Amino acid sequence: MANLMKLEWRKLKRLNIVGEYAVYVAVMLFLPMLFARSVNADFGQDYATITGLIVSMHLSYVLFGASLINQVVIDEFRNRTISLSYGYPIPRRRLFLAKALLISLLVFAGTLLSFVLVGVSTLLLDESFGFIGEELTTGAVAGYVAKAVLHSAAVAVISHIPLFVFGVWKRATIPAVLIAIFLAQFQNLSPLLGLSLDPVLTTAALCLLGLLSAFAAISAIERFGDA
Amino acid sequence: MKDIVHTTGLSRTVKGRKLVADVELRIRQGEVYGLLGQNGAGKTTIMKMLAGHIAPTAGEISLFGQRLTPSSxxxxxxxxxxxxxxxxxxxxxxxxNLRLHAEYLGFYDEQAIAQALELVRLKDAGARPVKEFSLGMKQRLGIARAVITKPELIILDEPTNGLDPVGIKDMRDLVRMLNQDYGITFLVSSHILSEIEQVADRIGVVSEGRLTTEMSLEDIAKQRTDYIEIATPQAERAAYLLEHELGIASLKLLGGGRLRVYDLSRSQSEISRMLVLHDVEIEGIQKHVGTLEDYFYHQITGGDRIG
Incomplete structure (x- = not known):
């Protein structure tokens, strides 16, 4: 499976992916400071609050997942290169499992790395501009690391929500991206709509949807995946 | 020779429409098998099923004695x-691209990649992105990819589509060479009948999703529909004279003052001389040499084949 994932990775326009990822990271590096200094100083009242802000920001990597679904799945159908894969002595389910795992791995690793970079940059910027209202503690760092790992995993799973319907079945890039934008933002915007969502339950529900979508994409690939 | 491809009841139905129905196909090891049919006849669908791109909705495919299924x-x-x-x-x-393909098949041989590129005369273009290739180059690169792992069967769907005459000849020569020198079996489809005629050992005709006929080129040659067509206002008298004066029995009155002679034991000049001697007015006389195209046309249109 690792070998199949490696081969999937080699097919991709890797520079585009790295470039897109670099843009996400570059934007995020300064967002915590921007929010704490320019939007509302409450964001910087303590490490728990700024960590919450960084976690919310990182839901945006669902969009990175949608972009990967586009390259790894939709483009292969559109360019008909998927027929090459089907000509190999490898069952379609294994091929699509490799694709789904690659997307998961890239989103997870990308989100986690971003958590690290944004965490470090926030600390360094705080050194210079002082927008966090408490001293850094080991507990705050441990809490940040735990949330980074947990939420990176959650984002990787949630990213699969568009996979079945818009990746394998409809093969439609724009709806896949729009769904991802919605998923990335609706938790943050729900208070504006008067909705009170439990963040843990909401994230768990989205993870379940992501898992179901990935499962459906792989198990129904014989039916929906013709080139 | 043993069959390396064997399908039984091979069918593919999409949204109630039968694209391929009950195809019984046998391809022998070492032969070039040509698949003929009009656009939409079902050739590509048959090939896609054999290449594992799509699954049949009914029937079975056996390749090299092994059943091909989605999981196997x-x-x-x-x-x-x-x-x-x-x-x-x-x-x-x-x-x-070639390296990726080879690795998917668990085949790691850099030399084979270089040889395949050399075989199709693309050695100097190996580092260039494929988007810069012409269609002919892509076709050749496709062949390189198809042969790189030294397969025993190569399936080529309309391999000369879009190629210029030089490219068509290149492709034909390549198929011949790989078949003769390497013993690779080919399944080739084309609507350019003369192309198939030049490479195939056996031909299967596909019409409306069904394999209607399978014949070797030798058999087809025997059944060629060569004839002499005579245009005359006295067609019935001409037929009588041909039968009684020249002993020609195989002929057909077509109506509209036309007559076809299928028994070619007498030459065109002998026929005209005899008719002129008997004061039969001849408006036109022409020998028609039947081609595979005629045969193919008869097969797919259901016309009577005349031998």
Whole structure:
């Protein structure tokens, strides 16, 4: 499976992916400071609050997942290169499992790395501009690391929500991206709509949807995946 | 020779429409099998099923004695294919495309990649991204990809589509060479009948999703519909004279003052001389040499074949 994932990775326009990822990271590096200094100083009242802000920001990597679904799945159908894969002595389910795992791995690793970079940059910027209202503690760092790992995993799973319907079945890039934008933002915007969502339950529900979508994409690939 | 491809009741139905129905196909090891049919007849669908791109909705495929199913595709490691047109990861170089293909098949041989590129005269273009290739180059690269792992069967769907005359000849020569020198079995489809005629040992005619006829080129040659057609206002008298004066029995009155002579034991000049001697007015006389095209036309239109 690792070998199949490696081969999937080699097919991709890797520079585009790295470039897109670099843009996400570059934007995020300064967002915590921007929010704490320019939007509302409450964001910087303590490490728990700024960590919450960084976690919310990182839901945006669902969009990175949608972009990967586009390259790894939709483009292969559109360019008909998927027929090459089907000509190999490898069952379609294994091929699509490799694709789904690659997307998961890239989103997870990308989100986690971003958590690290944004965490470090926030600390360094705080050194210079002082927008966090408490001293850094080991507990705050441990809490940040735990949330980074947990939420990176959650984002990787949630990213699969568009996979079945818009990746394998409809093969439609724009709806896949729009769904991802919605998923990335609706938790943050729900208070504006008067909705009170439990963040843990909401994230768990989205993870379940992501898992179901990935499962459906792989198990129904014989039916929906013709080139 | 043993059959390396054997299908039984091979069918593919999509949204109630039968694209392929009950195809019983046998391809022998070492032969070039030509698949003929009009556009939409079902050739590509048959090839896609054989190459594992799509699954049949009914029937079975056996490749090299192994059943091909969605979960058991190991026989495909012995098959190379280009279906419809050669597709590549266009942003990647030719060598990278070949390397990727070889690795999917668990085949790691850099020398084989270089040899395959040399075989199709693309050695100098190996590093260039495929998006810069012409269609002819892509077709050749497709062949290189198909042969790189030394498959025993190569499936080529309309391999000369879009090629210029030089490219067509190149492709034909390549198929011949790989068949004769390497013993690779080919399944080739084309609507350019003269192309098939020049490479195939056996031909199957596909019409409305069904394999209607299978024949060797030798058999087809025997059944060629050569005839002499005479245009005359006295067609019935001419027929009588041909039968009684020249002993020609195989002929047909077509109506509209036309007569066809299928018994070619008498030459065109003998026939005209005799008719002129008997004061039969001849408006036209022409020998028609039947081609595979005629045969094919009769097969797919259901016309009577005349031997």
């Amino acid at each position: 595709k190991s026989a495909l490691s012995r098959v190379g294919s280009i279906i419809e047109y050669p597709v590549f990861f266009e942003h990647m170089g030719a060598i990278d």
